[in-house]
Amino acid sequence: MGVGTDDLYPAERLAAAQRATAAAGLDALLLTPGSDLRYLTGYDAHEGERLTCLVLPAEGEPTLIVPVLERPGAEAAPGAGYRIVDHADGTDPWPLVRSALPGPAAAVGLADRMWAEQVLALRAALPDAAQRLASEVLRELRIRKSPAEVAALAEAGAAIDAVHRRMGEWLRPGRTEAEVAADIAAAIRTAGHVRVDFVIVAAGPNGASPHHLTGDRPIRAGEPVVVDIGGTMPSGYRSDCTRTYVAGGPAPAEFVDYYAVLHEAQRAAVAAVRPGVTAEALDAVARGIITAAGHGDAFLHRTGHGIGLDTHEDPYVVAGNPRPLEAGMAFSVEPGIYLAGRHGARIEDIVVCTTDGGQRLNTTPTELIAL
Incomplete structure (x- = not known):
């Protein structure tokens, strides 16, 4: 790669995104595989039926939830500043999302291109949380290139x-x-x-x-x-x-x-x-x-x-x-x-x-x- 990953995916992006999340009145961003997840972590996550989700609370430690078989790839990503939690095939991953939040969530921002089945599963897992688009937060961070x-x-x-x-x-x-x-x-x-x-x-x-x-x-x-x-x-x-x-x-x-x-x-x-x-x-x-x-x-x-x-x-x-x-x-x-x-x-x-x-x-x- 011609450009250093530390420069492309700096650790301070997570903190900036958390501040922007709080300013937008959201308790957390929930990001499944896609460009927003990669922007914040450097992880080019596989898009599939197994849940991969970055839980980025407005305050507190971010958590990257991954299938156990994809943990090595997540650990090799250039990003830093978050913990990784894995789940095995046959287990329910949605409680991991709830437990990664520091408290009850009134509003969360979802990845704009999250699969509908995941949106509905999150609605069931977090029934009291209003769902908004993560782009409300991340658009302004991504629109100007470093x-x-x-x-x-x-x-x-x-x-x-x-x-x-x-x-x-x-x-x-x-x-x-x-x-x-x-x-x-x-x-x-x-x-x-x-x-x-x-x-x-x-x-x-x-x-x-x-x-x-x-x-x-x-x-x-x-x-x-x-x-x-x-x-x-x-x-x-x-x-x-x-x-x-x-x-x-x-x-x-x-x-x-x-x-x-x-x-x-x-x-x-x-x-x-x-x-x-x-x-x-x-x-x-x-x-x-x-x-x-x-x-x-x-x-x-x-x-x-x-x-x-x-x-x-x-x-x-x-x-x-x-x-x-x-x-x-x-x-x-x-x-x-x-x-x-x-x-x-x-x-x-x-x-x-x-x-x-x-x-x-x-x-x-x-x-x-x-x-």
């Missing part, structure tokens, strides 16, 4: 850039989207990721679907191809980068014209990043340029999303979000233009807001790439 987190995101960005630089090895007319995607997935791992999170290869009319499910359609000469790829690094931090390519021939003139508009919009939005600019204002920079060129209806999604231990997290760069940008916020800038039945294009970089502007973490060219 220097170590920015370094981890930069490492992820460099790794996915290395994959995009190799696209000419794989993306050729006659090959199917799926064949190209398989090569890309292998390269994502070779570049240093421990997990491939997504590979979108969308050629020709499929490029007009932003979340196209890569299929067996052969790529044709001169067709635009949208390639959106990302993965998870050993640090837990994510990559996400989109480039649009043309292979084997000239692109349609219509496409070349609107790609120039898209390129201008993406560059302008990246240049507009600085503290104090609101998320909705940043969205409006890209959207305004695309709309003025007559393609506003073809920009189907928000301009960007935050990134960190999740590929999509706060802040969201979208109309209706008045949140001002702050130094340390990391997010995508990814406008797109999609013409149904014909083709589409998207350009995506991860950008970190600095004290006086923005820093691109993806550095490959954003011009239309001919292979």
Whole structure:
């Protein structure tokens, strides 16, 4: 791992989260496997039917409850400042949650993506506790990245850039989207990721679907191809980068014209990043340029999303979000233009807001790439 785990997962995070829990009027956070649990402990917990749960009281010692067979992995996690309690198969783990609380709980914050069966089991185990979302507490802690987190995101960005630089090895007319995607997935791992999170290869009319499910359609000469790829690094931090390519021939003139508009919009939005600019204002920079060129209806999604231990997290760069940008916020800038039945294009970089502007973490060219 290129970034030290002690810096990425500092012990003081637990104390900060406890203070924030108390300030929010919650008695505890109850966090099952996911990014919030990893953020506080460094533990990349297995998600399964056996209960893993961090009980983080507003005051008192935190407890990580794990299946006995997964205790070695929990003990190897880089976090500190909590005790580990295990449970064997066939035993009821929910009393362990109750006993890990220092007293009666009137309100608890649950991991936002906790399984419904666990939510209901906790309701039965703690019938007097109102259930709220843990993100009420943890969103503000996670939304601004530390220097170590920015370094981890930069490492992820460099790794996915290395994959995009190799696209000419794989993306050729006659090959199917799926064949190209398989090569890309292998390269994502070779570049240093421990997990491939997504590979979108969308050629020709499929490029007009932003979340196209890569299929067996052969790529044709001169067709635009949208390639959106990302993965998870050993640090837990994510990559996400989109480039649009043309292979084997000239692109349609219509496409070349609107790609120039898209390129201008993406560059302008990246240049507009600085503290104090609101998320909705940043969205409006890209959207305004695309709309003025007559393609506003073809920009189907928000301009960007935050990134960190999740590929999509706060802040969201979208109309209706008045949140001002702050130094340390990391997010995508990814406008797109999609013409149904014909083709589409998207350009995506991860950008970190600095004290006086923005820093691109993806550095490959954003011009239309001919292979």
